Amino acid sequence: MRTSEITRRAFLATTTAALGVIAARADDGAQELGAPRRPYGERSPFEKSARYFRESATPASASSRTPLQDLFGIITPSALHYEVHHSGVPQIDPHQHELLIHGLVERPLIFTMDDLHRLPSVSRIHFLECAGNSGGEQVGRAGPNPQRSHGLLSCSEWTGVPLRILLEEAGMKTGARWIVAEGADAGKLARSIPLEKALDDVLVAYGQNGEALRPEQGYPVRLIVPGWEGNVNIKWLGRLHVVDQPYMTPYETAGYTDLMPDGRARQFTFVMEAKSVITRPAGEQQLSGPGFYEITGLAWSGRGRITRVEVSTDGGKAWQDAELNEPVLPKAITRFRLPWSWKANETSIASRCTDETGYVQPTRDSLLAVRGLNATDHYNGIKTWYVHADGKVSHE
Amino acid sequence: MNRNWFCGLCATMAVATAAIAQSTHYSVGRVATPDEIRKRDISVGPDGSGLPVGHGTVQQGRLIYQMLCANCHGDRGQGIGPYPALVGGQGTLASPKPILTVGSYWPYATTVWDYIRRTMPYQKPGSLSVDETYSLTAFILYMNGILGESTKLNEKILPAIKMPNRDGFVPDPRPDVSVTKDKN
Numbered sequence: 001m002r003t004s005e006i007t008r009r010a011f012l013a014t015t016t017a018a019l020g021v022i023a024a025r026a027d028d029g030a031q032e033l034g035a036p037r038r039p040y041g042e043r044s045p046f047e048k049s050a051r052y053f054r055e056s057a058t059p060a061s062a063s064s065r066t067p068l069q070d071l072f073g074i075i076t077p078s079a080l081h082y083e084v085h086h087s088g089v090p091q092i093d094p095h096q097h098e099l100l101i102h103g104l105v106e107r108p109l110i111f112t113m114d115d116l117h118r119l120p121s122v123s124r125i126h127f128l129e130c131a132g133n134s135g136g137e138q139v140g141r142a143g144p145n146p147q148r149s150h151g152l153l154s155c156s157e158w159t160g161v162p163l164r165i166l167l168e169e170a171g172m173k174t175g176a177r178w179i180v181a182e183g184a185d186a187g188k189l190a191r192s193i194p195l196e197k198a199l200d201d202v203l204v205a206y207g208q209n210g211e212a213l214r215p216e217q218g219y220p221v222r223l224i225v226p227g228w229e230g231n232v233n234i235k236w237l238g239r240l241h242v243v244d245q246p247y248m249t250p251y252e253t254a255g256y257t258d259l260m261p262d263g264r265a266r267q268f269t270f271v272m273e274a275k276s277v278i279t280r281p282a283g284e285q286q287l288s289g290p291g292f293y294e295i296t297g298l299a300w301s302g303r304g305r306i307t308r309v310e311v312s313t314d315g316g317k318a319w320q321d322a323e324l325n326e327p328v329l330p331k332a333i334t335r336f337r338l339p340w341s342w343k344a345n346e347t348s349i350a351s352r353c354t355d356e357t358g359y360v361q362p363t364r365d366s367l368l369a370v371r372g373l374n375a376t377d378h379y380n381g382i383k384t385w386y387v388h389a390d391g392k393v394s395h396e
Numbered sequence: 397m398n399r400n401w402f403c404g405l406c407a408t409m410a411v412a413t414a415a416i417a418q419s420t421h422y423s424v425g426r427v428a429t430p431d432e433i434r435k436r437d438i439s440v441g442p443d444g445s446g447l448p449v450g451h452g453t454v455q456q457g458r459l460i461y462q463m464l465c466a467n468c469h470g471d472r473g474q475g476i477g478p479y480p481a482l483v484g485g486q487g488t489l490a491s492p493k494p495i496l497t498v499g500s501y502w503p504y505a506t507t508v509w510d511y512i513r514r515t516m517p518y519q520k521p522g523s524l525s526v527d528e529t530y531s532l533t534a535f536i537l538y539m540n541g542i543l544g545e546s547t548k549l550n551e552k553i554l555p556a557i558k559m560p561n562r563d564g565f566v567p568d569p570r571p572d573v574s575v576t577k578d579k580n
Binding site for chain 2: 087166239245250263359
């Protein structure tokens with residue numbers, strides 16, 4: 001049956017092709033057959049959107065940025081997820097990889113990837129944002145487009161085991177207060193995370209947008225620490241050490257600490273506060289003429305849900321509520337939209353968001369008044385784009 | 397010690413910890429042997445916990461530094477291009493151009509040791525021996541005026557070193573910006 005079916009199809013295909021050739025002689029409307037199937041899909045060759053990075057003398061310790069202005073909805077395609085690596089991207093065989101949990105536990109345990117796949121899983125949509133995202137805005141080097149200004153931000157559906165389950169399997173001993181999470185990358189990057197957060201909503205994730213994590217995002221397994229600075233979301237997770245105190249790793253002392261005007265530095269500034277950015281129209285884009293445009297952008301908060309996004313189209317004098325696209329999820333990107341009629345006038349547009357704690361995204365001036373110019377991490381000021389009379393949109 | 401600011405958080409976490417059921421629900425995963433843990437555990441705490449027994453000297457550190465480090469960080473630790481300075485900057489943290497180095501900024505000497513062992517030299521992280529790591533740490537601390545030239549460094553002396561900026565860190569006070577919204 002199967003053989004004869006194939007034979008019949010082959011016959012039809014040959015016949016059709018022959019007819020096609022004949023038809024092509026008679027009729028200019030003849031169509032060429034499209035491409036065949038393929039085992040792993042690729043985007044249209046007409047689509048060129050890509051991560052942005054500059055050449056670097058130390059490419060293994062560098063970042064790339066998500067093209068926020070090209071994206072629709074709230075999910076970042078895995079291939080366009082931003083990257084920050086400190087010792088390059090390791091290639092890890094999932095069959096060899098193990099996760100060790102030890103320290104102040106009743107039973108030190110080792111989990112293989114198969115073990116992790118057996119355990120109860122959840123899927124949740126969360127943003128990841130580097131602590132340094134939009135830090136250039138703070139110090140007055142505004143990014144010329146959303147990718148350059150805010151592109152150390154992405155949002156994915158992550159699937160994995162709640163860390164709480166693994167910690168309960170191991171059993172916490174008295175005195176357990178923090179965990180040190182460590183990657184299996186060349187530099188074994190490690191961060192201390194309070195046990196309270198570890199038991200709350202942290203995931204040991206192996207899935208990203210329906211498939212396995214990409215290597216750049218921590219294949220085969222990583223931490224997802226919802227709402228907290230990207231660096232604590234340890235990639236290539238290999239070890240969880242349950243301890244009594246923070247271990248003062250380089251990335252929580254020398255780095256990701258915010259130097260204040262008095263010379264002291266804030267430490268363990270984990271939460272990424274509420275922030276938003278208009279992605280269209282935005283810097284380096286061109287309005288083709290007066291008339292209707294949809295203003296759209298992204299808002300997110302590490303403290304929970306976005307409850308409101310307001311947009312100004314007149315340089316901050318009046319603010320209108322934008323529509324929030326459902327679903328509005330906690331610690332995830334929310335897409336907002338506002339219809340706008342441009343009258344070919346020179347103006348500026350900006351967005352500001354509010355989260356469920358009542359926190360309102362501040363202006364750059366109000367942040368600088370408190371934090372000064374030496375702190376470049378955890379900046380979340382309002383971002384303005386300037387629309388010129390000729391329709392050009394720019395960052396200044 | 398400025399660790400008292402952890403206490404509020406710790407009290408909350410103690411409650412959370414007590415709430416964990418101490419029973420194994422799934423029995424998935426295998427028990428790690430002491431040997432498996434020893435091979436993988438490279439954590440070093442600020443109190444010196446986890447530091448392996450070993451020792452190093454400034455003189456030995458200088459030799460290793462010249463061979464493996466000076467090419468990127470400069471022969472005096474001054475930094476070159478993307479490779480950061482390791483020396484200097486004390487007294488600059490409140491200035492418009494703060495220079496953040498091991499000497500001016502890093503609060504714990506254990507972190508220096510741990511970072512060198514994990515990540516240096518840049519092209520071959522993890523390749524230094526325990527004693528080489530003590531020696532390099534000693535030389536960098538010496539260049540910053542934190543250790544004398546004849547000091548021998550080991551797992552007991554290292555965590556006892558008080559770094560210049562040890563008390564320079566404060567807990568997260570955010571939300572720190574009070575927003576007065578425009579009335580629509």
